[in-house]
Amino acid sequence: MNSNMRSLRIWGKTITSVAFMVVLALVISVTDAEANTIPWQETVKQSKGQTVYFNAWGGSEQINDYIDWTTDQVAKRYGIALKHVKVSDTSGVVSRVLAEKVAGRKRNGTVDLVWINGENFRSMKQNGLLFGPFAEGLPSFQGVDPQEKPTTVIDFGEPVEGFEAPWGMAQLVFIYDTDQFSQGTTPPVNASELLEFARKHKGRVTYPLPPDFVGTTFLKQLLSELTPDPDALLKPVSDADFDTVTSPLWGYLDELHPLLWREGETFPANNLALTPMLDDGEILLSMTFNPAYASSAIASGELSKTVRTYVHDTGTLGNTHFLAIPFNSDSTAAAQVVINFLLSPEAQAHKANPDVWGILLFLA
Numbered sequence: 001m002n003s004n005m006r007s008l009r010i011w012g013k014t015i016t017s018v019a020f021m022v023v024l025a026l027v028i029s030v031t032d033a034e035a036n037t038i039p040w041q042e043t044v045k046q047s048k049g050q051t052v053y054f055n056a057w058g059g060s061e062q063i064n065d066y067i068d069w070t071t072d073q074v075a076k077r078y079g080i081a082l083k084h085v086k087v088s089d090t091s092g093v094v095s096r097v098l099a100e101k102v103a104g105r106k107r108n109g110t111v112d113l114v115w116i117n118g119e120n121f122r123s124m125k126q127n128g129l130l131f132g133p134f135a136e137g138l139p140s141f142q143g144v145d146p147q148e149k150p151t152t153v154i155d156f157g158e159p160v161e162g163f164e165a166p167w168g169m170a171q172l173v174f175i176y177d178t179d180q181f182s183q184g185t186t187p188p189v190n191a192s193e194l195l196e197f198a199r200k201h202k203g204r205v206t207y208p209l210p211p212d213f214v215g216t217t218f219l220k221q222l223l224s225e226l227t228p229d230p231d232a233l234l235k236p237v238s239d240a241d242f243d244t245v246t247s248p249l250w251g252y253l254d255e256l257h258p259l260l261w262r263e264g265e266t267f268p269a270n271n272l273a274l275t276p277m278l279d280d281g282e283i284l285l286s287m288t289f290n291p292a293y294a295s296s297a298i299a300s301g302e303l304s305k306t307v308r309t310y311v312h313d314t315g316t317l318g319n320t321h322f323l324a325i326p327f328n329s330d331s332t333a334a335a336q337v338v339i340n341f342l343l344s345p346e347a348q349a350h351k352a353n354p355d356v357w358g359i360l361l362f363l364a
């Protein structure tokens with residue numbers, strides 16, 4: 001190791017890259033032992049020569065490159081042809097699979113693997129659109145600790161029950177450029193300070209247009225801070241309490257929107273669109289659901305080295321994203337092998353590298 005050796009902070013635990021590799025080797029040895037079971041070897045055997053159409057968001061060059069790396073790995077190791085179908089909205093994938101079921105297409109589905117979570121998973125599960133349960137039978141699932149990380153088995157309140165496998169974790173973070181702030185000025189660390197900040201810097205604050213995931217998450221963050229009864233957000237939605245619980249958010253947005261970029265009449269399409277706006281000084285704050293995104297953007301020259309990230313003083317929203325297999329895939333064996341590889345310590349460690357993707361690890 002040389003001066004490039006880094007310390008990695010993995011969900012509250014800081015370890016050096018040397019220690020990380022030791023832990024990684026131990027976990028790999030356990031995973032390899034689990035992978036030698038006869039049922040799994042049969043799945044691996046069946047997967048050879050199969051093609052997997054992986055429907056995943058295609059809006060990030062880093063993520064696309066990581067999937068390209070995965071494509072090379074599963075081709076060399078297992079003889080699987082992984083095809084990345086780049087999508088902009090996963091709900092369209094759900095609608096397509098549902099249409100195939102309604103049409104009676106029980107085999108030869110157009111989707112073999114999908115990156116999914118939240119309401120899209122709930123919809124597929126409730127409509128019987130998923131293959132499984134399969135997740136807990138994957139050798140790499142041995143590296144998941146559901147007790148320490150319950151979001152790996154509960155997806156936005158919906159029990160996973162083995163119908164999807166956790167792929168990674170994320171957290172909403174805010175981004176600012178210290179060079180754009182005058183001496184003594186600090187970024188806002190809660191909803192109240194954000195409103196005051198927007199008043200002082202009119203036209204230089206904005207957020208992504210919902211239903212963009214980051215934009216929607218930002219509104220959820222505000223709601224969690226503004227509602228007088230946060231516990232109500234953990235309960236099922238009902239018409240009786242919806243207006244009461246959410247009214248503080250609508251009042252807040254009525255004040256905030258006239259102060260925003262273009263007076264809140266229009267919004268950037270997604271969080272990636274905020275990056276050049278922040279770099280040009282057009283806006284003072286950006287946001288992302290990947291804590292390592294700013295580091296990667298600095299490395300690629302998209303953002304200045306003076307950029308920093310932070311979270312609100314009460315914390316910010318986080319979640320787990322998953323991989324699932326539609327019910328009518330003809331390549332379920334290969335899809336499981338691909339997922340197992342993506343969950344492996346090797347693939348997770350590669351993905352956690354800020355120069356690659358920088359997504360948070362979920363491994364125990």
